[in-house]
Amino acid sequence: MNRSSTASLRRPWIGGGIVGLSTAYALREQGVSVRLYETGLPGQGQSAGESRIFRHAHDDPRLVAFARESRAVWADWAERFDVELVSSDGAVAIGASALARLRVLDRVGGVAARAIGSDELAERMPLLAGYSGPAMFDEAGGAIRTRAAIKALAGELGDAVMTGEVVSIEPRGVGTVEVRSVTDCAVYSNVVVCAGRETARQARSVGLSLPVRLAAHVRLTFAVKGAAPARVACLQDGSGDFGAVGVYAAPREFVHCWVTDLPWSEDGVAVWEAGRVLFVAGHDLFKQAPSLGRALARAAIGDGLAAELMPEARLGAPQQ
Ligand SMILES: Cc1cc2nc3c(=O)[nH]c(=O)nc-3n(C[C@H](O)[C@H](O)[C@H](O)COP(=O)(O)OP(=O)(O)OC[C@H]3O[C@@H](n4cnc5c(N)ncnc54)[C@H](O)[C@@H]3O)c2cc1C
Structure with missing residues (x-):
């Protein structure tokens, strides 16, 4: 390991998945110098694969509002990067839970969603x-x-994205944090850890225990019988009529992967603070990454962490 120490007050992100990239980009938009450490290639972790579903429907109105904000940023990025980032197929949800979520959407407002009939x-x-x-x-x-x-x-x-595994994060007594990677050792003002399945392990090294559950998932795509329709909506099946509930599908390929989630909701997300280090954990974060990234960027530059992202807020849990 090269231990040459470089004093730097840049803010590093650990993890080049969609959350780390979105956060670093949000800071870059504000003119803040960033560095992002990624063990391998960006997008190789839970963010791997060709597609994810974007949907507004959630049990928690705060998460609906979060998704609505993210959707606007996805549209803005699509224009800025001149590439489609969310398809215009729409998303269908079925089962009693779909109507319960529709009521939450109506309460929050600003989302074009409606009940549909069988035709x-x-x-x-x-x-x-x-x-x-x-x-x-x-x-x-x-x-x-x-x-x-x-x-x-x-x-x-x-080149703000550096290839290199972070091996230790050590808060210093002088309001700085030392980060050691396999290629460097540097001192920073704040650190955000968006390391996916590795986040909980990194948090343990500063004395935090995150209630993150780790599970292996497989996502399969089946060939369409006959001619494929030009457009197929994304599906979230909460009906129970076709076997297990919680089944979802998006058009295209397959992927084997690890997923992390929090005990209070399959869509739960939270951020833990240990002095100048933030740790992000949750599930179904792809769709939420743009607004999550902006919230993390604000926290990292000293504007404070949004109350709803604190663990005790249990963002994603059904609300009364
Ligand atoms: C099969 C499947 C289906 C899903 N479906 C949906 C969906 O429909 N909609 C949705 O919104 N979300 C969905 N998700 C969830 C979503 O993909 C994830 O929540 C999201 O990609 C997590 O991104 P992340 O940046 O937090 O983590 P990751 O993408 O895992 O990124 C973490 C990165 O950190 C790097 N890293 C780890 N440790 C270190 C270290 N020590 N030093 C440097 N780098 C390190 C890793 O290499 C990795 O690239 C799905 C996930 C899976 C697996």
Whole structure:
């Protein structure tokens, strides 16, 4: 390990997944100098694969508002980077939970979503022809073009992205944090850890215990029988009519991967603070990354962490 010490007050991000890239980009937008450490290639962790679902529907109105803000940033980035980042297929949810979530969307406002009948459902998702249970349609939902997003953000950050595994993070008594990677050792003013499945391990090194659960997932894509329709909505199945609930699907390929989540919700997200170091954990963060990144950037420059992102706020948990 090269231990040459460079005093620096840049703010480093650990992890080049969608959350780390979005956060670093948000800071870059504010003219702040950043450095992002990534063990391998950006987007190789939980952010790997070709697509993710963007949907506004959540149990927690605060998370709906978060998603609405993110959707606006996705649209802004698509224009700025001149590439499609969320498809215009829309997102369908079925089952009683879909209607409960639609009520949450109506309460929050500003999201074009509505209940749909079986004819429209069959049109948007031919596989569900014959299903007559509750269904809703989120017009601004769709498939997130994950590789395009990672490529665009990593390209914007250029040489601020450093290849190298961070091996230790050590808060110093003088209001700084020392970060050692396999290639350097530097001192920073603030550090944000967005290391996916490695975040909880990094947090333990500063005495924090994060209630992160780790599970292996597989996402499969099946060939379409006959001619594929020109457009197919993304699906979230909470009906129980087709076996396990919580099934979701987005058009294109397959991926094996690890996922992390928090005990209070499959969509839960929180940020833990240890002095000048922030640790981010949660699940289903791809869609939320733009607004999460902006919130983390604000916290890192001293504007404080949004109350809803503190662990005790249990963001994502159903609200009364
Ligand atoms: C199969 C599947 C389906 C999903 N579906 C959806 C969906 O439909 N919609 C949605 O919004 N979300 C979905 N998600 C969740 C979403 O993809 C993740 O929440 C998101 O990608 C997490 O991004 P991240 O940046 O936090 O973590 P990661 O992408 O895991 O990034 C962390 C990065 O940190 C790096 N790293 C780790 N340790 C170190 C270290 N010590 N030093 C340097 N670098 C380090 C890793 O190499 C990695 O690249 C899905 C996830 C999976 C796996």
